[in-house]
Amino acid sequence: MRISIIGATGDMGYGLALRLARLGHDICIGSRQLEKAQEAAQKAREEAGCDNITGLDNVAACQDRDLIIISVPAAGHRPTLQALKDVIGDTPVLDVTIPMAFNPLRYDPPAEGSNALEVVAVLGENAKVAAGFHTVSASMLCNLSKTVAGDLLVVGNDDDTVEKVLALGTEIGLRGFHAGGLNHASTLEALTPMIIGMNKRYKRGHIGIGLTGI
Ligand SMILES: NC(=O)c1ccc[n+]([C@@H]2O[C@H](COP(=O)([O-])OP(=O)(O)OC[C@H]3O[C@@H](n4cnc5c(N)ncnc54)[C@H](OP(=O)(O)O)[C@@H]3O)[C@@H](O)[C@H]2O)c1
Numbered sequence: 001m002r003i004s005i006i007g008a009t010g011d012m013g014y015g016l017a018l019r020l021a022r023l024g025h026d027i028c029i030g031s032r033q034l035e036k037a038q039e040a041a042q043k044a045r046e047e048a049g050c051d052n053i054t055g056l057d058n059v060a061a062c063q064d065r066d067l068i069i070i071s072v073p074a075a076g077h078r079p080t081l082q083a084l085k086d087v088i089g090d091t092p093v094l095d096v097t098i099p100m101a102f103n104p105l106r107y108d109p110p111a112e113g114s115n116a117l118e119v120v121a122v123l124g125e126n127a128k129v130a131a132g133f134h135t136v137s138a139s140m141l142c143n144l145s146k147t148v149a150g151d152l153l154v155v156g157n158d159d160d161t162v163e164k165v166l167a168l169g170t171e172i173g174l175r176g177f178h179a180g181g182l183n184h185a186s187t188l189e190a191l192t193p194m195i196i197g198m199n200k201r202y203k204r205g206h207i208g209i210g211l212t213g214i
Pocket of ligand 1: 012036
């Protein structure tokens with residue numbers, strides 16, 4: 001699959017880039033700065049041991065793709081979508097972002113109720129949007145010596161997009177589940193501040209979630 005990851009110069013997107021590239025997907029790292037994207041892509045090619053990772057500025061990265069992953073901090077979420085709206089068009093989008101800020105830690109969802117619904121508000125009602133990976137730690141994804149494990153809940157307004165994302169999650173090593181419509185995205189996004197607190201309490205780096213009875 002041809003996948004671009006906007007913000008993959010940061011840990012979350014970079015970890016996804018490494019994992020998906022090793023599976024053979026054509027990965028493009030998007031950045032606001034071309035040079036930064038190219039440097040991250042070079043580093044990722046060396047780390048992942050494969051040459052199917054390129055780096056482009058965010059606008060160029062959104063062209064001619066099967067999936068665009070949005071992986072930027074909350075403060076940059078709406079402006080990034082506004083800047084890329086035209087070039088994203090009807091390309092399926094996976095949003096992994098969480099409406100959270102650090103120092104001090106704040107959970108601050110947008111007026112739409114979740115970052116995932118903010119994607120639809122900006123891109124338009126016809127946008128194909130999935131949201132997931134909120135409970136999958138970037139440090140686990142980035143550490144290629146670690147096996148990825150845990151359950152992946154994905155919500156969305158388009159079943160094909162959700163299934164596409166679940167298939168990627170399964171390839172990476174997660175057990176994926178369709179968790180319903182985008183109205184549930186706020187529930188998923190709100191899990192992360194709790195998990196960060198648990199990581200501190202239990203002195204762990206990548207607590208995830210697991211379902212039973214399924
Ligand atoms: N870390 C985790 O374990 C984890 C897990 C699940 C979900 N998430 C979510 O995934 C998203 C990315 O996490 P991260 O830790 O990789 O974030 P990050 O390192 O803070 O940011 C990722 C990239 O976003 C771009 N960026 C930064 N500020 C921006 C702004 N104001 N406007 C537009 N772009 C901006 C930067 O790329 P350029 O400068 O190259 O453009 C940066 O390298 C966040 O929403 C986070 O909550 C994180």
